[in-house]
Amino acid sequence: VWDVASQKKTLEYTGHRSFGVLAVSFSPDGQRIASGGFDSLVRIWNAENGSEVAVSSRDVHDERIHDVEFSRDGKMVGSVSGDRTLRIWDSSNGGIIDVIKGHASYVWSLSFHPDGRSVATASADGTAKIWDIPVYKVGFSSKGSSLRRHNRECLWVKGINGVRTVALNKEGTILAYNLNHQIVLWDLVNDRELSKLSGHSNGVTSILFFDNDRKIATSSMDNSVKIWDVAKERPILSLDSHTDPNVVLAINY
DSSP states (O other): OEETTTTEEOOOOOOOOTTOEEEEEEOTTSSEEEEEETTOOEEEEETTTOOEEEEOOSSOOSSOEEEEEEOTTSSEEEEEETTSEEEEEETTTOOEEEEEEOOSSOEEEEEEOTTSSEEEEEETTSEEEEEETTTOOEEEEEETTEEEETTSOOOOOOSTTOOOOEEEOTTSOEEEEEETTEEEEEETTTTEEEEEEOOOSSOEEEEEEETTTTEEEEEETTSOEEEEETTTTEEEEEEOOOOTTOOOOOOOO
16 A cells, blocks of 8 residues: 555555455445455455455355455445456455356456446456346346347457456446447446547556546556546546556556
C-alpha cells in the first residue's frame, strides 16, 4: 500500500504463495483489502495494520485468480479465475457462499451491481454476463456488438482477447465492457447499446466509472491510460508515458 501524497510505501502484506498477486481491491469503507493471485486463494487484510482477517479455506479456485472485488456493502467478495468460475465469499470469515459456472474459458474481470444482487463478468470466451444473486442464473449475455437475453443465441466477439473487462456504473443502469480496443456502453434498462468509445489502438484491459458516472478511465495494452467524457463520447486526457513491454493491466481511483 502506497501513500499518494508522499509516494512512499506504508504497508506490505505477506501471505500469498507461489508467483505473486494479480488482483487487489479496497472495501467500500477502506478498512479492508482483498487480494488474489497465483496461489488461487482469496485473502482479506486489515488495511491499517496489515494483519490477515480471513482467507478462503474450501471450494477454492483451481487456477490463478484474475480479479477480486468487494460488493458495495462490503459483505461479500467476488473472485474470478482461469478455472472459468465466479466465486462469492463471505468477507467476514472467507467462507464460500456460492460457485457460479457458465463461462467456456478464462474469466478475467467482475463488477458488482450497486444493490449487491447481481454481478457482471467478462471472459475470454467472448462474452460479458450478468448473474443474479442468490439465484445465480444468467440475466444477460453479450457476444459481439449487442447484449442479449441469455435464452437467445448470440454472436461471438471477433477478437483474439474476448471480453477482458467489465464495469457497472454507480446506479447499475449501464454496463461497460471492451470489444477489443473499443469500449461498449450498454443501457441495461432499455436493453440497447448507447455508444462505442474508440481511441485505444490495442485491447482494453480495465474500465472504471468515476465522477458520478460522467467520466470513464480505461487502461490498455497500447500502454496508455485514457479519461473519457461519457456524454461527449471522446477522450479528454491520455497518459502515454508507459513504454513497452510495460502493458497497463489495471487502474483504480
